[in-house]
Amino acid sequence: MKKYDVIIIGAGASGLTVGANASKRGRKTAILEMGGQPARKVALSGGGRCNITNMAVGVDRYFGNNPQFVRGALSRVRPTDVLQWMKQHNLGTVEKAPGQYFCADGADAVVDALVQDAQGADIFYNTDIKSVQKTDGLFIVQTNKDVFTSQSLVVASGGISFPVAGVSDIGYKIAKQFGHRVEPIRPALCAMKVDCFGSELAGVSIDVEVKVGKQVISDTLLFTHFGIGGPAIYRASVRDFSDGITINFCPKIDLAVEIRKAKHINGKKSMSGWLSQYIPARIAKFFTGKNDKNIADWNNKEINFLVKQLSQFVIGADKIKLHNLQSAEIVRGGVDVADISSKTMESKLCPGLFWVGEVMDISGDLGGFNLHWAWASGVVAGQNA
């Protein structure tokens, strides 16, 4: 039997952060990791460059039943703190888009820095959790190797998407065991299967505006052989799209006005040829159809229909299927935060039980918001567990 003050389940982004902070407080800390390596998702993140944080971090970039929950942790760990941490570890940063920071030295360097920070904790690899019990105020954690006991137990087991990185549903099981509600899990930050475009546009990308509920996302859409993906769609997928999505393929111009002008100036040009100055030719051809003709020959009804298709293309929620958990970067859903303290990350139902990172019903936008949540919730729990 191995005795600790704090046991952390999972040596991922949030678990290592808790380990660093708890051990710095002098708490005897163990991190139990089922895999043979730490933070496998961090190593894969940002296409191998790890999008570590984003200056736009704020409640509006988080989703779940109660996104307000993130407010306290975000006020204690700011994007500038993450950049400072990178500096302390001599890691360079690249601001790929305004406010969106990646590690210039690659994602593996971030993993190394996380492990270095957590060196005050004992990390046990290839250690799979079989069961957890609480007896006389102590947690007893049975693994495939040893039995561990602790005063505090921190669940940092992450979400269940992207299984090639090694995932398990242990967090949801522990939640239910201790009376926590678990919001249904679905893929998020992933492509959407839709059948309105066929596969003829596969591989084409375009800058669009996607309207989801009241939010408008300006980003790149990529047509795939099964539907639509790319950052614009990934970002739509994490939001509530129960009213469907509306795509503007031509957001930079007032298409109706420009077509009317073109009728006079460029009447002898084919509509698809003229549209190609604004959108990729294959998309222009797709929307003008087989009977593509000179602009002058399009009547008002046809023009209105084309403008509507290109600037307000509606895909109903019933026509959208999220691609799958295998490819999704994160999940929506998880342990309901209603029974977790936002000040400490401690369970309100079971003293000593803490929750961090993606296992909770908190999902961040694309752009570094999920790792930022892992760092922020990890610091808070590490200061309290």
Ligand SMILES: Cc1cc2nc3c(=O)[nH]c(=O)nc-3n(C[C@H](O)[C@H](O)[C@H](O)COP(=O)(O)OP(=O)(O)OC[C@H]3O[C@@H](n4cnc5c(N)ncnc54)[C@H](O)[C@@H]3O)c2cc1C
């Ligand atoms: C391909 C990909 C790219 C991504 N890129 C980015 C990005 O650039 N920026 C960003 O902000 N977010 C990104 N994300 C999301 C981000 O990686 C996750 O949200 C984040 O890692 C969650 O941190 P976590 O600590 O909650 O869980 P994880 O980092 O997933 O860690 C959970 C850990 O728990 C371990 N574990 C699970 N079950 C058990 C068990 N039964 N026993 C012991 N250990 C267990 C796992 O092995 C894992 O090590 C990406 C995700 C993917 C899949």
